[in-house]
Amino acid sequence: MDKNEQYKKTLAAKGWEIAQRLADLKAGKDFRLSDLDGLDLDTTNLQEKRLRDYLDLIERARTRLRADDGSFGRCIQCGTSFAPGALREMPWLEQCQSCASLNDL
Numbered sequence: 001m002d003k004n005e006q007y008k009k010t011l012a013a014k015g016w017e018i019a020q021r022l023a024d025l026k027a028g029k030d031f032r033l034s035d036l037d038g039l040d041l042d043t044t045n046l047q048e049k050r051l052r053d054y055l056d057l058i059e060r061a062r063t064r065l066r067a068d069d070g071s072f073g074r075c076i077q078c079g080t081s082f083a084p085g086a087l088r089e090m091p092w093l094e095q096c097q098s099c100a101s102l103n104d105l
């Protein structure tokens with residue numbers, strides 16, 4: 001199979017999984033709204049934000065892959081190529097470890 005096809009499949013599968021989790025979370029959230037547990041709601045909102053960020057990450061990777069301009073598979077900040085193994089596992093990677101750790105400072 002074409003390498004890009006493999007990445008597309010992995011991205012689509014992960015995107016679907018996250019969308020499902022988001023849907024499950026929202027279904028649970030409506031239920032929790034009724035018991036007015038503020039703390040629980042904050043946690044749910046945080047989880048929802050994380051899932052949405054994850055979906056955005058996947059969507060950006062799909063856009064780079066479609067663009068086929070060489071940006072896919074490289075760090076969006078410094079341009080370093082990702083290790084093929086890492087990319088196979090996580091085709092949504094967009095930052096190398098050193099750029100990601102700089103952002104955490």
Ligand SMILES: [Zn+2]
Pocket residue numbers: 075076077078079080095096097098099100
């Ligand atoms: Zn980098």
